[in-house]
Amino acid sequence: MADEHTNLTDEHGMDENIGVDNPVKAKKAGLIPTLLKYIALALAALIFIVTVVVITVNLMSKRGQSQSEYPIAEEYRDSREMLQYYSAIGAVKALTSDVVPATVVANVELGYPQNDKTTSQELTARLVELKDFLRSYFQNKTVAELRQEEKIKIEIRNEINDNILSKSKIKAVAFTQYDIIEQ
CATH class of the missing domain: 1.20.5 (Single alpha-helices involved in coiled-coils or other helix-helix interfaces)
Structure with missing residues (x-):
């Protein structure tokens, strides 16, 4: 089967x-x-x-860099330019424009880029103009205005660059002495 x-x-x-x-x-x-x-x-x-x-x-x-890095402020991040200072101006003495004038004694130095011969030569050639400008500048200010030292430095730098120097520019103004003597 x-x-x-x-x-x-x-x-x-x-x-x-x-x-x-x-x-x-x-x-x-x-x-x-x-x-x-x-x-x-x-x-x-x-x-x-x-x-x-x-x-x-x-x-x-x-998001930026890794978390292991710390943020750094702008003024520390950029290295500042090294300046050479013109110090032949010496001490400038003037009376302020107040009702009761105060005496200002300032030893002004002008900063310019290192090894910049053009600026150095022009500052030397215009030394009398610089002294005259600084004396009249301080005579036209009041004690209250002269207390703002940073503002004064900026104004002096801008005035010198705009009205006195023609071939070069200064970068900074420094005071080695800045006394306001009130009477």
């Missing part, structure tokens, strides 16, 4: 496993979609990782 069953299945071209798919064909058919799933999953993971890295790098660069 087993022979009859085998003959029947062989005649009709059927196997004994009727209703069951061929496992070899099922593995081959399922292998490609499974492989594509894993490749797609790996690609998605790679894209996610690259996106996170790019966003992190952009955020860190926008």
Whole structure:
């Protein structure tokens, strides 16, 4: 009888496993979609990782330098220019323009870039003009105005650059003595 069953299945071209798919064909058919799933999953993971890295790098660069560095104020960050000072003016004495005038004694020095021969020569050539300007400048100020020393330095520098010097400019004004003597 087993022979009859085998003959029947062989005649009709059927196997004994009727209703069951061929496992070899099922593995081959399922292998490609499974492989594509894993490749797609790996690609998605790679894209996610690259996106996170790019966003992190952009955020860190926008925020600035690493947290281990300390911020430094602007005046300490830039190195100041070294100046040479013209000190031939000496002490300038003048009376203020107050009702009861005070005496101003100022020893003014003018700063210019180091090794700048043009400025040095022009300051020497205009020494009399500089002394006259400084004397009249202090005579036209009141004691209250002269108490603002930084403002006075800026005004003197600007006036000398604009009205006395023609070939060069000074960078700073310094007082080695600045006394206001009220009576």
